[in-house]
Amino acid sequence: MKSNILFITFLTVVVSVKAQDLNTFFNKADIFLKANVANGRVAYGNIAKDPSKLNEILKIAEGISVSKSDAENYQAFWINAYNLSVIKGLIDNYPINSPLDKTGFFDKTTYSLAGKDITLNDIEHKLLRAQFNDARFHFVLVCGAIGCPPLISEAYLPNNLEQQLDSQTKKAINGNFIQVNTKKNRVQVSQIMEWYKDDFIGNGMDEIDFINKHRSEKLEGKWKLSYFPYNWTINKQ
Structure with a gap:
């Protein structure tokens, strides 16, 4: 009985520590982004002069454990x-004009996150897109270029995530993401x-249907779609 109590206490402490680390990650990420991002542009030059806060956040991210069963x-x-x-990849190669100027920026360079050594493409395609059928990811994953949302x-915070995903998708669809x-x-x-x-697309919907789902001024009738x-x-300030 005593050993069971000790084991339960141990698990409680471990879960509490992990939750605390995750909250710390979110809090520090929020402070960092508020200080270094404005109107969608990033102060890469300032961050490159002193990357300590960014490195601190990513160091915390190394030891975090998250499960897709806890989706938010x-x-x-x-x-x-x-x-x-x-941002880390760009300041490590700063000054740089585009993420594509660094060979393997998305598919070869790895980052230590949540116990994995992982590329940006792996995060996007394997950990998010492959696990959840949600096109809104494309409006919140920012590749460091002006062409990105x-x-x-x-x-992005678990308690506000649904609203944030919706908000960013609507901003893109009602903004520069499309030209009518x-x-x-x-x-x-x-x-x-x-x-x-x-x-x-899917479930009987095409691209125009997706646009109209999030667009204030609907596209009525037949439309010719191009890209x-x-x-x-680079999306620098």
Whole structure:
């Protein structure tokens, strides 16, 4: 009986420590993003001069444990971990004009996160897209380029995640993510919708249906869809 009590106490302490680490990660990420992001642009130059706060956050992220069964914490952690790792990758090579200027930026460079040595592509495609059928990830995972949806100046948090995913998707769909020519019934969208087409269609819906789900001014009738070139220039202030 005593051994059972000790074991339960041990588990309680472990769970409490892990939760505390996760909360610390979210809090420090939120402070960091508020200090270094404005209007979707990142102060890479300032961060490069003193990356200590970013490195501290990513060091905390190394030891965090998250399970996809706890979807809100899992998704919020990996979205923030992705965005912060993109910043880390860019300042490690700063000054740099584009993430594509660094060979293997997305598929070869690894980051130590949640007990894994993992690439940015692995986070996006294996840990998020492959586990959850949610096209809204494309509007919160920011690749460090102007062509991406803008990085917000706050952390994604489990309690607010649903609202944040919706908000960023609506901002993109009602903003620069699409260009509408009402006279010719033509709509141009970001190449994200071309590269990941399958994420935006299904259940009888096409890309226009997805757009209309999140767009204030609906696209009525038939529209010709095309894609405008992606801008890979770094999203610096």
